Amino acid sequence: MGLFGGKKDNGGATATATAELPAVEGWQAGTWTIDATHSEVSFTVRHMAVSKVRGRFGEVSGEIVTSDDLGTSSVTAEIDVTSVTTFNEARDGHLKTGDFFEIETHPKATFRSTGIRHDGDDYVIDGELTLKGVTRPVTLVTEVSGLGPDAYGGTRVGFSAKGSINRREFGLSFDARLDNGGLVVADKVDLQLDVEAVLSA
Template sequence: MATTKWSLDLSHSELGFKIKHLMISNVTGKFSKFDAEAETEGDDFSNAKVVADIDVASINTNNEQRDEHLRNADFFASDAHPNMKFVSTKVERVDEDTFKLHGDLTIKDTTKPVTLAVEHNGIATDPWGNVKAGFSISGKINRKDWGINYNAALETGGVMLGEELKIQGEVQLVKQA
């Protein structure tokens, strides 16, 4: 079977995250600039090879002061490390439309394995004849595994930021001719 290449439809995709703040609520954010590619056998994503590249400076939490802090050395050090990268290593089928996507995530020159839950929402052709595949992606990482250790102790006990970062994404890929 022929190899099929898929590229990201950024205008119909989003990549976000959540982290505990003051241990009482979640702060959400997103990356507005990222790219992804996949290679499959035909339209079968069960053995897909996936690569994603995220522009760290495109972080947006709806607070410019916080976003600038997230870009500096306390967090992502975006000047020295402008991109995060995910490269898949294996796809594991859970059921007809659900997969575990295993891969290596690189943040600030540290690469660690991660597993993401992926729901394949189907394949459709848009009004202009483009074949698209849709996915919902979720996962959790511990930010300290990538050297993102910044925190502040609270007077009442506890810390300002949780260690667990929840990842969520909605992705549309476009089949390439």
């Protein structure tokens, strides 16, 4: 199941996104506020070509505006880059410098969707990520992980999304090399978003 529950019709062809919206039980159009306490933006990058370092941003906010017309739905989010953690104090301090995020000048990153499309069994969110003052396109393959009532009389939706960026395109230009010429920190960064949002009254 992808974002909004897309699936194949009986003929094997991909059904239209709008027609598939009701496939998510309890689906509602409206404005959903991201619940920062239950949401996470994380990343993975290869280190010295032999292992991976994982990190996350502890603060994220934003909203999802859904409608019966999938094409007019949208996502906006703001990430507090100063909240980055890889659970290593020295490494986190380095990430906050000009080699990477330069948080004193660029404490926030933002994402704004530009479109939502159906790609096979998946829904894909196209958007623009602004990081360290640089805006570049980014694509997120997305699926709904759940939708329904919460314990407080409201309605919640959860979704997961994956994508990747080239850190150098955003000015994260740290370039330490191994003796064989390989990168200490790879250029490709994999992104993982797990977001929970609450439907506004």
